[in-house]
Amino acid sequence: MFRAAWALLAAFAWTNGLAASSWQPNRNVEIVVSTSPGSGSDTTARFIQKLLVENKLVSAPLTVMNKPGGGGAVGATYLNQHAGNGHYLMVTSPSLLANEITGRTKIKYTDVTPLAQLGTEPVVFTVRADSAVKSGRELAERLKSDPASLSFSIGTTIGSHNHIAVAQLAKAVGVNAKPLKVVAFAGSADGITALHGGHIDVVASPSSGVWEHFVAGKLRILAVSAESRLGGPLAGIPTWKELGYPVLSANWRSVVGPKGLPEEQVHYWDGVFEKLSQLPEWKQSLDSEHIQNTYSDSRGTRQLMDAQHKAMSATLADLGLVK
Known part of the structure; x- marks a missing residue:
């Protein structure tokens, strides 16, 4: 009798478990x-x-x-x-x-x-096509030697993943990130407008924010804050990691x-x-x-x-x- 009771309890528990695991909205x-x-x-x-x-x-x-x-x-x-x-x-x-x-x-x-x-969506660092900064390594070297000469656009708030990428790069080159010239715009579009107008030197943003301008040849993407390179037209752009800088933000x-x-x-x-x-x-x-x-x-x-x-x-x- 006890064996039959245990069998019944086991079957009940199994049925309940099956019902629970089959939840759906x-x-x-x-x-x-x-x-x-x-x-x-x-x-x-x-x-x-x-x-x-x-x-x-x-x-x-x-x-x-x-x-x-x-x-x-x-x-x-x-x-x-x-x-x-x-x-x-x-x-x-x-x-x-x-x-x-x-x-x-x-x-x-x-x-x-x-x-x-x-x-x-990894953060990319972008400059105007006619910028004197031609590569990620050049940007890192300039940031190290003269941090006050650079200004960065981020979206959309101070402390965002874009801001974190800039701070990581600063730390990687031995620079205090707190006094850097960092401007938070409402979105990537506003930052790009400021970049084209010469009011900002570098935009840190996801690639989607600068894509059209990059494809049109108006902007140059210097480096990607990712473990590995992106695909397609961005495949030729190095990661900060392969350049020797531990910058990973997305x-x-x-x-x-x-x-x-x-x-x-x-x-x-x-x-x-x-x-x-x-x-x-x-x-x-x-x-x-x-x-x-x-x-x-x-x-x-x-x-x-x-x-x-x-x-x-x-x-x-x-x-x-x-x-």
Whole structure:
């Protein structure tokens, strides 16, 4: 009798586990964006929505919900109003970490549930085509010998991944990054306008921000802040690493859920985003935007954020920006 009872309990537990692991959304899924429509994160969120629906990777309807403001705090706060609910996702970037480190928000990256790292857009250093600085090595040497002679444009805030790349280069050549002439513009376009006008010497930004001007021959990209070179027309541009300077900074796109997501919900979204990362349309989109396909699952994304938080904290401390 006892043996039969144990068998019944085991079967019940197995059935419950199977049911739990097969969780899927049964109503509308909101993809929260903590920036305005038309931003990079917004564009990514809407493309994710499109591909998930068209390829039937999610059976429930999906909508994009913009919640800008507060340096991302508005979106993250809204997300966490739905703690433990896998029907709410948010597309995020390094600003999630930087805003907390610099005291712009109280939302920590540990307050959300990492689900996927979908792509990485390394920071590139760009000058005018007629600039006297012809290479990354020349820029590094000039920064070392006469840091006051250079000015840098970054977007969109002090302490961003673009600013971190500039600070890393300064540290690599033995220069204090705090007194450097660094101007934060609202976006890459404003920085490029200032560059063309001779008001700024160097723009530090993702390649997408300078791409059209680079292809037109109006700008020169000197070096890439990545582990390996980019592809296509950018394949001939060296990384800072191969030039001997440990400069690694990028704008990555990740998806997170609210705090307290149950394991079965995390498992579901792991499967969805892994399939998304393998879609030809997704890969083609990343290639066209010069974004590296650096997909990681929920566990890998947590590890990335842990490592990035540590590295960013160190650099932002050098800049005197840690609060």
